[in-house]
Amino acid sequence: MSDRNWETVIGLEIHAQLATRSKIFSGSPTTYGASPNTQADLVDLGYPGVLPVLNGAAVRMAVKFGLAIGARVAPQSIFARKNYFYPDLPKGYQISQYELPIVVGGALDILLDDGAVKRIGITRAHLEEDAGKSLHEGLAGSSGIDLNRAGTPLLEIVSEPQLRSAKEAVAYMKKVHTLVRYLEICDGNMQEGSFRCDANVSVRPQGAQQLGTRTEIKNVNSFRFVEKAIQYEVGRQIEVLESGGRIVQETRLYDPDRGETRSMRTKEEANDYRYFPDPDLLPLVLAPSFIDEVRASLPELPDAKAQRFVAHYGLTPYDAGVLTASRELAAYYEEVVRHAPGEPIAAAHWVTGELAAALNRDSLDVTDNPLPPARLAGLLARMADATISGKLAKEVFEAMWASGREADAIIEEKGLKQITDAAAIGRIIEEVMAKNPAQLADYRAGKDKLFGFFVGQVMKASRGKANPAQVNELLKTKLSS
Amino acid sequence: MAALIQKTLAELAAGLRGKQFSSVELARGLLERIEAAQPKLNALITVTRDAALAAAAAADRDIGAGRGGPLTGIPLIHKDIFCTEGVRTSCGSRMLDNFIAPYDATVVARLRSAGMVMLGKANMDEFAMGSSNETSFYGPVRNPWDARLVPGGSSGGSAAAVAARLAPVATATDTGGSIRQPAALCGVTGVKPTYGRVSRYGMIAFASSLDQGGIITASAEDAALVLRAMAGFDPRDSTSVDRPVPDYTAALGRSLAGLKVGLLEEFFDKGLDADNERQIRAALGVFAGLGASLREVSLPSIPLSVPAYYVVAPAECSSNLARYDGVRFGYRCREPRDLLDLYRRTRGEGFGAEVKRRIMTGTYVLSTGYYDAYYLKAQKVRRLIANDFERAFRDVDVIMGPTTPTPAFEIGAKTADPITMYLNDIYTIGANLAGLPALSIPCGFVGKLPVGLQIIGPHFAEERLLTAAHAFQRETDWHRRIPPGYE
Numbered sequence: 001m002s003d004r005n006w007e008t009v010i011g012l013e014i015h016a017q018l019a020t021r022s023k024i025f026s027g028s029p030t031t032y033g034a035s036p037n038t039q040a041d042l043v044d045l046g047y048p049g050v051l052p053v054l055n056g057a058a059v060r061m062a063v064k065f066g067l068a069i070g071a072r073v074a075p076q077s078i079f080a081r082k083n084y085f086y087p088d089l090p091k092g093y094q095i096s097q098y099e100l101p102i103v104v105g106g107a108l109d110i111l112l113d114d115g116a117v118k119r120i121g122i123t124r125a126h127l128e129e130d131a132g133k134s135l136h137e138g139l140a141g142s143s144g145i146d147l148n149r150a151g152t153p154l155l156e157i158v159s160e161p162q163l164r165s166a167k168e169a170v171a172y173m174k175k176v177h178t179l180v181r182y183l184e185i186c187d188g189n190m191q192e193g194s195f196r197c198d199a200n201v202s203v204r205p206q207g208a209q210q211l212g213t214r215t216e217i218k219n220v221n222s223f224r225f226v227e228k229a230i231q232y233e234v235g236r237q238i239e240v241l242e243s244g245g246r247i248v249q250e251t252r253l254y255d256p257d258r259g260e261t262r263s264m265r266t267k268e269e270a271n272d273y274r275y276f277p278d279p280d281l282l283p284l285v286l287a288p289s290f291i292d293e294v295r296a297s298l299p300e301l302p303d304a305k306a307q308r309f310v311a312h313y314g315l316t317p318y319d320a321g322v323l324t325a326s327r328e329l330a331a332y333y334e335e336v337v338r339h340a341p342g343e344p345i346a347a348a349h350w351v352t353g354e355l356a357a358a359l360n361r362d363s364l365d366v367t368d369n370p371l372p373p374a375r376l377a378g379l380l381a382r383m384a385d386a387t388i389s390g391k392l393a394k395e396v397f398e399a400m401w402a403s404g405r406e407a408d409a410i411i412e413e414k415g416l417k418q419i420t421d422a423a424a425i426g427r428i429i430e431e432v433m434a435k436n437p438a439q440l441a442d443y444r445a446g447k448d449k450l451f452g453f454f455v456g457q458v459m460k461a462s463r464g465k466a467n468p469a470q471v472n473e474l475l476k477t478k479l480s481s
Numbered sequence: 482m483a484a485l486i487q488k489t490l491a492e493l494a495a496g497l498r499g500k501q502f503s504s505v506e507l508a509r510g511l512l513e514r515i516e517a518a519q520p521k522l523n524a525l526i527t528v529t530r531d532a533a534l535a536a537a538a539a540a541d542r543d544i545g546a547g548r549g550g551p552l553t554g555i556p557l558i559h560k561d562i563f564c565t566e567g568v569r570t571s572c573g574s575r576m577l578d579n580f581i582a583p584y585d586a587t588v589v590a591r592l593r594s595a596g597m598v599m600l601g602k603a604n605m606d607e608f609a610m611g612s613s614n615e616t617s618f619y620g621p622v623r624n625p626w627d628a629r630l631v632p633g634g635s636s637g638g639s640a641a642a643v644a645a646r647l648a649p650v651a652t653a654t655d656t657g658g659s660i661r662q663p664a665a666l667c668g669v670t671g672v673k674p675t676y677g678r679v680s681r682y683g684m685i686a687f688a689s690s691l692d693q694g695g696i697i698t699a700s701a702e703d704a705a706l707v708l709r710a711m712a713g714f715d716p717r718d719s720t721s722v723d724r725p726v727p728d729y730t731a732a733l734g735r736s737l738a739g740l741k742v743g744l745l746e747e748f749f750d751k752g753l754d755a756d757n758e759r760q761i762r763a764a765l766g767v768f769a770g771l772g773a774s775l776r777e778v779s780l781p782s783i784p785l786s787v788p789a790y791y792v793v794a795p796a797e798c799s800s801n802l803a804r805y806d807g808v809r810f811g812y813r814c815r816e817p818r819d820l821l822d823l824y825r826r827t828r829g830e831g832f833g834a835e836v837k838r839r840i841m842t843g844t845y846v847l848s849t850g851y852y853d854a855y856y857l858k859a860q861k862v863r864r865l866i867a868n869d870f871e872r873a874f875r876d877v878d879v880i881m882g883p884t885t886p887t888p889a890f891e892i893g894a895k896t897a898d899p900i901t902m903y904l905n906d907i908y909t910i911g912a913n914l915a916g917l918p919a920l921s922i923p924c925g926f927v928g929k930l931p932v933g934l935q936i937i938g939p940h941f942a943e944e945r946l947l948t949a950a951h952a953f954q955r956e957t958d959w960h961r962r963i964p965p966g967y968e
Contacts (some may be wrong), residue, residue, distance in 0.1 A: 048577065049570075049685045052719070276848075279688075282720060
């Protein structure tokens with residue numbers, strides 16, 4: 001396979017479930033995981049005579065997103081009906097936005113592996129309702145329908161076909177994921193399907209202007225699967241083209257167990273959705289004052305925050321990016337720095353290093369962090385004032401993590417306080433010299449390499465507590481005297 | 482009973498309050514009339530006798546306790562398109578023959594809380610698609626003036642029931658003339674309010690942008706009283722308009738002096754039956770005598786209303802009726818082999834021919850490649866028609882003309898040719914496309930058959946229309962004529 005001869009073109013359609021309490025056109029709750037059909041009212045069930053009423057909270061969330069990506073928020077958008085028959089689509093049509101979506105244009109920047117920044121255009125984002133679910137397991141040959149999800153509000157975010165690799169696609173998807181959680185418009189829970197995407201993938205010969213025929217991989221709900229599915233699909237398309245075949249425009253499904261995509265339906269089998277404006281809903285008209293009010297309510301956005309971290313705390317763009325990937329992590333970091341104002345860089349290393357590792361190990365979210373920021377700041381302070389060494393600090397951190405106690409108490413209790421008393425260090429050095437007469441003689445005979453041996457022995461004898469700089473200095477004097 | 486059926490709603494309310502008769506007596510008397518008329522007219526699909534008597538008894542208790550309003554204890558019939566909790570709501574279709582509505586339509590709830598007593602559900606064309614009440618799964622309704630003739634449609638059951646004095650009030654709906662046309666053919670008063678004036682929640686959708694609930698009564702005075710109770714903003718219907726409902730009754734006594742009446746050139750065309758026209762012209766003379774000034778107005782785009790309507794309405798219906806799939810409620814075919822078979826046979830067996838024709842037409846006009854040529858073009862025509870009306874209403878206060886080209890026709894006469902049937906709505910469709918209020922009142926007879934005069938007004942001018950209609954009805958007695966055999 002000669003990937004170098006081919007260019008990959010990817011566009012993503014991300015479905016973000018909006019974190020409203022009730023559905024987009026009915027008053028039913030949107031809570032995940034309730035027993036089947038207990039969260040579907042007559043509107044969700046598409047009963048004769050019922051009518052949709054738009055949920056204002058969903059509109060506000062869509063506007064927030066539009067403003068956050070620098071898009072145009074449409075002063076007037078239209079809900080349309082997408083008509084097709086399926087048992088989990090109660091009305092026989094999905095209410096979506098077609099010709100006039102609420103969010104038009106906009107962009108997000110992603111950081112590439114080589115440190116370059118790439119801007120990815122966003123074509124549009126529109127509001128729509130989710131369908132229900134068909135259940136095929138444990139029903140002895142028949143199918144069940146759960147309409148709890150029917151009518152759940154979705155924001156479909158459509159990117160331009162500007163992504164050039166699976167990695168870029170994942171970076172973009174993560175960026176959107178971060179943003180929607182910053183804006184508190186989506187819980188981002190991918191396992192529950194709150195954040196999922198369809199990937200449009202095609203390849204073309206390097207340098208070609210015209211796009212190749214694309215396939216659409218439906219409903220992928222993890223970053224890893226997106227990467228693998230795209231990689232597989234790109235490889236498959238290149239293989240087909242290089243063996244003289246042609247790509248069929250079709251919808252494909254990713255099978256994570258087999259790590260491959262499979263054809264679901266071709267364009268010829270595709271529905272004619274017969275879109276037309278939904279006569280039950282008036283055009284959605286947004287007053288400039290409303291848009292201004294939403295704009296004023298926006299939080300500091302990830303990119304702005306990262307830039308501030310670089311400028312204000314002197315962090316690298318990479319560390320700033322890691323810290324700001326989650327609004328909660330960034331807030332935690334800033335709290336730590338507030339308590340340890342002199343240590344922004346050490347704080348960044350500890351938050352992205354030890355703390356992130358511990359959270360990851362215990363499968364904890366940063367919001368469930370057992371270590372309050374002031375405590376971590378306390379540990380940083382003890383390193384800064386040379387009470388403990390960096391190596392021992394890790395031990396203290398583990399003890400703090402397990403017990404939730406303060407650094408000072410643990411240092412005290414474990415007797416980990418660094419020895420900085422020159423006389424005390426001198427006594428340890430003398431003991432070590434006494435115990436190792438042969439090495440001492442060799443050293444004095446010119447075997448300089450043994451200096452390291454003595455440092456190690458002194459540190460060991462002090463159980464790591466002796467101040468290393470002082471040990472070095474005193475050893476030099478004593479060994480040569 | 483013979484005396485009671487002559488009374489206006491105000492007189493009935495006074496009688497109830499004065500204990501001259503009770504709501505239970507009134508309901509019982511009408512239920513007997515319904516029972517007697519049913520084999521002849523087939524005006525009702527469901528009679529809710531026990532619930533009616535219980536509601537009437539409750540109304541009597543309220544009246545006895547000095548509670549309730551002007552409609553407490555007054556019986557009515559709901560068109561079977563309005564959902565009524567716990568009662569079959571069939572929409573005239575086999576598809577919903579087994580459908581017990583789990584909730585009340587807003588109209589039903591409002592009239593219920595006003596103290597009105599439902600006697601039953603009126604027959605109608607299937608899903609309100611028809612102009613003769615011949616498409617009902619429950620068989621055609623017959624015209625009380627001549628049982629060989631149609632009552633009009635789709636609210637044929639409502640119009641026939643009020644004409645035969647089976648109830649003083651019947652709710653109805655109007656998508657392209659479905660209140661006014663049967664009101665005209667049955668010699669009763671039918672009011673289609675402004676689009677958005679009456680909530681559509683719980684009113685089973687045919688064509689959502691055109692459907693409007695309204696009322697059929699003997700007189701404009703009665704209609705004014707009921708309309709006030711049923712109209713108004715409903716947060717459950719996004720297309721209902723948040724605007725206060727005036728006291729329509731209070732305005733009824735006003736003089737018509739200076740009222741500018743537009744006569745629609747295009748409606749007095751060769752399609753209008755000459756005898757019908759004579760009655761309409763005579764009625765216009767009555768308005769002139771009341772001080773109104775008459776002048777001709779033209780709506781150049783109005784001849785396009787029928788083709789535009791028969792694109793827009795089927796398009797919306799094809800989508801609105803997609804929910805009848807045999808999955809959650811309503812008719813389901815026996816032993817479907819698979820999903821496709823379930824859809825095909827449920828819909829094939831559950832819907833009648835006219836409904837299927839419109840679903841297919843609507844599906845076609847919305848399809849890729851045809852959307853622009855049909856649906857979009859029809860929407861543009863609709864805009865032109867609305868503009869025409871807007872222009873006309875700068876010069877005149879109301880527009881008057883015939884409701885229908887001819888009086889009632891024979892059952893079966895037009896079923897073979899849908900186009901001939903569709904042309905029955907030629908004078909009524911314009912008001913739906915423009916969302917305007919319009920009413921039809923009886924204004925004379927051709928032979929034994931009543932003729933309807935249509936009055937159309939600008940948006941939210943129901944008050945003006947009712948005032949004009951009431952002034953006419955004070956001068957004439959056409960609205961008091963009762964079909965022979967039903968006195």
